Amino acid sequence: MYNKRILVVDDEEAILLAFRKLLKRPNVEVDTCECIEDAKAKIDSIYYDAVIADLRLSGTLGQEGFEIISYIRNKSKETRIALITAYGSSGTFEKAMGLGADLYFEKPVSMGNLNEVLESIGVK
Incomplete structure (x- = not known):
């Protein structure tokens, strides 16, 4: 039985596969999706302890x-949110935090960054 759920939203399949593998723990379920519509549908139907989302999902700007x-x-003040991007700037960081992100990482994301996400929801 899982007691923590994480959603990873990125348009790169390789990143989704890697994050699913790296975040997996006996008590953690990791879901993935590639687009904002699927992310919203999952968020509407499942409570996630953490969501890791890429800034740019559509391959455009x-x-x-x-x-x-x-x-x-x-929907939730408790869900921990991490924004990841290959296009970081101080303005991007400030906007993400202003909207309510808890964590912000520039790609490439390290295992240490992923551990921060896990620790933010009480998983060691």
Whole structure:
């Protein structure tokens, strides 16, 4: 039985596979999706202890990660949110935190970064 759930949202399948493997623990279920629509559907039907979302999901200059942060914060104040991006800047960091993100990482994301996510939901 799982007692913690994490959702990873990224449009790169290799990242989804890697994060699923690296975050997996006996008491942690890891779900993944590639687009904002699927992320919203999962968030509507399942409570997640943490969500890790890429800033840009569509392969364009979009910033869907910000929308995911706002969407989650309107539903849950407890869910830990980590925004990841290959396009980091101080402005991106400030906006993410202002919208309610708890963690912010620039790609490539390290195992130490993923451990921060796990620790934020009480998993060692």
